[in-house]
Amino acid sequence: MLDFPLSQWAFVCAVTGAFVGLLLNIPMVTQDEGYLPAYVAAGGLTRTNPTAVSRPLAVLVHHVTAVIAALLYGVVVAVLAFVLPTAVSLNGVPLLPHVVGAAGVTAFIYYFFARIAMPRFGGSLRDRGDEIVEQWALTAFIYGTALALFVPVLVTQI
Template sequence: MLIGTANKGRYVLDYPLTQWAFVCVVAGAVVGLLLNIPMMTQDQGYLPAHVAAAGLTRADPAAVGRPLAAVVHHGTALVAALLYGAVVAGLSSVLPTAVSLNGVPLLPHIIGVAGVTAFIYYFFARIAMPRFGGSVRDDADEIIRQWALTAFIFGTALALFVPVLVTWL
């Protein structure tokens, strides 16, 4: 059943927190892999991963190798999905959960996806790019615009994939 009622009193969600965390990790991994497509097809699409890796290594983004940028990109997707999971679990204890998508409470799900999407965009645009942009700072506006699209795709894919993924539990 796509829309249902959450089990009352069993868990905050319809699933134990360990299972919920597993769902979020798998969703983050799959969505992170899917994001390779828009990132690689945009002119400056993969540069945010190089900038993030530059922040971790204190190197210039141009000096960051593709393998390290890919690891940072996929690690960020995992962390963002876990952050989403924590937001949904936390909000599920204070917001109405009567309407759900396969046991994922609808209102916390929407707020979690929107909040995490806005956070990853804001963190990159306002913190990572200005501090660690180095030699690619001249292209910052274009890189940030393309990152906005990538963040939106991440949020949309996560919003669609999590309720589907929980049906396989």
């Protein structure tokens, strides 16, 4: 069981997602294909070729997706807190549901992009798909790790 009301938990997850999304700008901007997954996602949402997507839209999609993924993590943790042991916690966040939730959401966002978004919406970027998916794997790993690190910290601040 979570030690927090669900509304507070959702708020913590959303704030953490926004914060981690901002942090992800660093590795995404420094890598050659770093921001291309955001262009692919925005292209899929607007049904246009990713190369025709504007940078502001790609950035917006990236940040909104980071918040949504963190809320998904929050749902997974809240549900798992009812069925998995919660005796050990990190500042009130049950450890086992937290680890499973962060790892599960990381795997989901990687898999969703690599197996669904890129093949369907990659457009003219499909020929660079392997490099883009490889970059996305790194970004997804950084996202999940940062989420796992910051949720227990931010939960004490809010």
